[in-house]
Amino acid sequence: MPSFVDLFSGAGGLSLGLVRAGWTPLLAVDQWPDAVRTYRYNFPDHPVVEASLEALTAKQLRALVKGTPDWVVGGPPCQGFSTVGKRLREDPRNKLVHEFARIVDTLQPQGFLVENVVGLRDMDFVDAVTALFQGLGYTVTSMVLRAADYGVPQLRSRIFFVGDRTGRSFDRPRPTHSPLNYVSVDDAIGDLPALAPGESARTYLQSPATTYQRKMRRGSMSIQGHTASKHPQHLIEAISHIPDGGNRRSIPAHLQPKSGYHNSYSRLHSGSPAVAVTQNMGKPSATRCIHPTQHRGLTAREGARLQGFPDAFHFSAGSTSQRLQIANAVSPILAEAIGRALSDETQWQGPTLLAAE
Template identity: 40%
Template sequence: MYNIIDLFCGAGGLSLGFELAGFNILAGFDIEPNFLDTYKNSHPNTKGFNVDLNNIDILSFLKNNNIDSKDIDVVIGGPPCQGFSTVGNRMIDDPRNNLVRIYADIVNEIKPKMFLMENVSGLASMKNGQGELIKDELIDIFDEIGYNVKSKVLLAADYGVPQFRKRIFFAGIKKNYNFIFKFPKSTHHDKKSLFSFFENSNSYLTVKDAVSDLPTIECNESAEKYDKEPENDYQKFCRKNSKKLFNHKAPNHSKVVIERIKNIPQGGNHGNLPDDLKLKRGYSNIYGKLDENKPADTITGNCGCASAPGRFLHPTSNRVITVREACRLQSFPDYVEFMGSSSQQYKQVGNAVPPLLAKAIAFEMKKSLSKFE
């Protein structure tokens, strides 16, 4: 079994995916205590450290916590990138991107066989102030510390996640090993595409596929027990090892917000409202109602906003989605209980890597790791 550590682990979407692929998670690191509470709760056999990675000597820290850095096969994580300036310094010189540098330094100190770094998909086309693609700049950083790196933007829906979520991944292998990592092939496709005619092709999972077995609730209601049987394999996966339904509480909306929601069709938004219910200002796609027959839009950290709903209205109930419904759209199993306040729970779910997407990558990394032996 291969060992990993997860830097900037958040609620643990990456870790969970690697765990589902058979990896052993030695430790997760995050500066947000509520995120780490969720992480530790769903990874009871993993050490969780609430630390600022800026302020520790990673090798000494691991040793003091009885983790031998030589046992770490893979480092994974998604360091936040905020300084995407188009003028001035290179991206890596921007102090707001220090965490990317910290991630690279930790990889350099531990020297694992492989690493995986995740970030927002927009990074694939962004340029720094010197006209370089930021992704190429990042690849150069890892090249300098001894890794061959491949990057690719992956769509979560292509791997059995009921969500049109794109993320960029950087996978690195030590240069002294003469092979290149291959990202996983898609397992799911749009039913209207040519791929749908292939024998082993699966259609994209939809919002309905993901949440139809959850108890029906309206504003300010909650449910802790299932009242329906699972209707498909995805729901069976989500409910495996779950005896209680966590985080299925609907936010409370004002009467005018509910009235707006009632007047929006599935797949519609604020633009579908009659003039007397429209807001005078705001983004055109607010009050977006999910289409139950399609994958969801990209789940964000504010997907549960009750006073000014974004693009995450429930397709059939007059409310925004619950934390648990957001989890289902991200492919988090139901046994994962999200900790902290309601807003913190939504943020944790929205910031996470979908576990099933992480699992697909982890299986490919496992194939690469077998070549080291």
């Protein structure tokens, strides 16, 4: 099965999904200590290095990676590519994507996978990333994937770039879900213990009620990271007026928060997927992250469930860091779907496939 190197590995969402798809990890690299500790805890047999990519020389990389990996994967920041009118290589925000490209050029894998936020999808960005890797000899396919279409209880979309050295182009993974059978918020977190603001729980109080809940609880005897943020009493009273799936318009005038955007102070809808899990998931003032029925923001564990991390996957450090690790991750469920598709020859088109026929 394919081997891979995971750059900007974070907590390990991409690695977890690819391993579940049958891939073999050769190395993970990240410079964030909390995320590296999380990765090491959950993947004790995976080689992982805490370092910045800039600090890794070609010689060090070849020493760390035994043999040639089939794939180099990761999510380098690419914001500078969307800046119109600037020379791309001079934009400091492009430094890390060029480091990613340097490592691809050093290791010469069969293919690469780059993930990033879909908000950067404009023609300058897509064309610039494509041109960067075409210059290294790769055929590049870009696609936007919605997590909910692959069984993740979240509507978040991400852009992916797939590169292949043999001239093939990749056809996106076939969706497994549609709006008719999306996994909902309640499907995902409805079995977790109810909490008031400031409370926490480590023990399951009820049996799983859905296929998704059973999947998330497999191999776990307790709950880690299920701690609710404290909220002032006036905020708790204000959000208590918001119905399931509702927004701040339901808050009485005398309790209306004085700040925030139109989509702040909104509840998740229990019967739909979450919109997007962000690092501010514990703050009611953030974008649609109030629990559907409880008067508080989400816990790290609820965020992890909505991202597709199983309960047996533990996150290091405090709640703030845990939430950031979760929000920054690629959903393991989506990563597994991508990994299986990349391993499926019927998902590819191009010279190599035609030659084989």
